Amino acid sequence: MNDKTQSKKLQLTTKIFIGLAAGIILGIALQSNPDIAVNYVKPLGTLFLNLIKLVIVPLVFSSLVVGACSMDDVRKLGRIGGKTVAYYMLTTAFAVTIGLILANVSNVGGGFSIPVDATVEIAEAPSIIDTLLNIIPSNPLKALVEGNMLQVIAFALIVGAGIIGIGEKGKVLFNFFDAMAEVMYKIIAVIMEYAPIGVFALITPVVAQNGPGVLLPLLKLILVVYAGCILHAVFTYSSTVSLFAKVSPVQFFKGVAPATVFAFTTASSSGTLPITMKRSEENLGVSKSISSFVLPLGATINMDGTAIYQGVCAFFIAQVYGIDLPISAQLTIILTATLASIGTAGVPGAGMIMLGMVLQSAGLPIEGIALIAGVDRVLDMMRTCINVTGDAACAVIVSATEGELDRSVFENKSCK
Template identity: 70%
Template sequence: MKLNVTTKIFIGLVLGVIVGLFFTSAPDAAKTYIKPFGDLFLNLIKMIIVPLVLSSLVVGAASTGDVKKLGRIGVKTLTYYLLTTAFAVTLGLILGNILNPGLGMNLPAGAKPDVSKVPSIIETLLNIVPSNPIKAMVDVNMLQIIVFALFLGIAITLIGDKGKPVLNFFESLAEVSYKIVALIMSYAPIGVFGLIVPVVAANGPAVLLPLLKVIITVYIGVALHAVLVYSSLVYIFAKMNPLKFFKGASPAMVVAFTTSSSSGTLPVTMESVEKNLGVPKTISSFVLPLGATINMDGTALYQGVCALFIAQVFGIHLTLAQQMVIILTATLASIGTAGVPGAGLIMLTMVLQSVGLPLEGIALIAGIDRVLDMARTCINVTGDMAGSVVVAASEGELQKPGVKTVSA
């Protein structure tokens, strides 16, 4: 019996967990001999991110043929992302108040986190416009690449026939990128295995037990968010069975879980929604790259839980007003959170500062951040895919799952 890629990836994940448990006594060996297979997978994905995002967004913006339609899709996408993110951080705070993950725990004396300077909201907004598009591509600055690509696509639409040669180039580049993604996906099961083994080996049961309550709270939160929000949205707006949605989204969800990178998972995300969920390229090529950069539901939920956890560890009571500030800050911070492993931990400092919580609390979170990062990235990517389905349905362009979509 021939197994599909999704099944192979899942088998790789399960085998990786089992093998990782055997390596808990020798995590360095797992890092030395097995991690390189995962690193190769990440490098292959990183190799294609910039040409894929640039070409697909240019084509997505230009293929609408109507700037008003592009604006309409943009407004729908941004509204969806901001509302679901606000709901996610609210859910995180509710769970934090109910489960109280920080009660009974003490911060290690003298623990000081090593965090980078957090950019302000104004800096984030100003920095989305690249002064040098080539440098933005070299640095893989996703927000700047997206803005440049949108300007290119809109300009191609506005000048009409004269822009056709440029559009044809990017359409060819996009198709070549999709083929490279297909080749990379054939290696995905081995890559997922190589990524998960060292994580399990380094964060075995003994290490996770002291902070198990935080991990359980975050994982319950992302599961509830997926069931309550995404299931409802795809059912209400797209009349899609939630089980079919999650089945179609599963390849990207597994890759997101193991790589902890929304941007790195993007090629798989695009392939999943187009082949399995019936989202046309004209929608996916706009909604998904944007979502990989600014839609961070899982990160926002994690920030809500962790803010309450740190407050409880230090014995600080957060008022309702302060928790409202956390909702607003976490929602805005998600826009500036890079879709790469560990970025959420850095942006958590902004949330803590907004309500005067001690940054030293991040030292506790840092020890289990990778485990939390896997869950929040998985839900980030799932949210992107649900958004593409909802937007496509609202535009009357959603195909039935399993029906081959036509490229623009």
């Protein structure tokens, strides 16, 4: 049975890679006529994303309630919550610092001459105070219907803590949410059979619409963001999983690979959440109680890749506009990007809302977003990869420090 399961996992991962490669090839072939990719291929990817979105809110809510209840007592819930938030905030601050250092060293915006009179539509970023106040929903049903993930998470944790508080009487409600979570997992398993097709259909229009003509003028920006993301993964995640969880970085990255590939294609941390949870439990040995708590939380508040993007893009925009960015302004960017990450939804394009907030805090022209709007999707894919990888790293570390990491998963893989 175990050999069959392992074979199945490898087969799905291989299919996703094949879908990704085929989509890139077709996208290149359709660059002269991207409407074909947008009108006829993209709908298949949109349908797949809609199926994923279908289960996100019920999955996050039910799994967080079950995860909170699995902590046995409120003190354990607070301890694990503290570890999770601390890891996410520290790694996000470190990530944006890496981005700014690389931007300074590479002179990322130097020598660029790009028209700056373009405009771009962008939603107004909420203030940090409003973000913190809006975490607690005044109408939890509205939060569930609208998919306001911060409020959904807060309500789920409150319900979970309440179930713990009433003891045996809460067993019936716990069983209900536990059954709901299992139903969501089953639906996800069926949806994932179509993942290779979804990946193929999502990547094709991206490549077709963002060909070399768009990418080359901004290639340096893209390379710096990608380099920052790779460095953060190699050094930060490798060192933390090795130091705190005693897990080989190679085994960690191999285990989380299916989720990172899917994240790269969809550019959605929330959309990747079902895969991240499944692979963290089956490939990395994370306990279900930790996975159900840490990963849904991370899909909303952990934005390491997005933080790197904020630092590099803010510096890039400053240079293109000929604005000096002193150390004080760069420290402001680090602080704002770290705090803003807790209010940014894990959906495609959400990083641009964050970037607007960061630019305002550093006194940079928000119109600068127009300079990178054309390649934002290409940047979004890589930063989402890092966001998802960071979620999994935190889950492994928290699970290990709580003595709930199943290390037999790694032993079985090394024996094969």
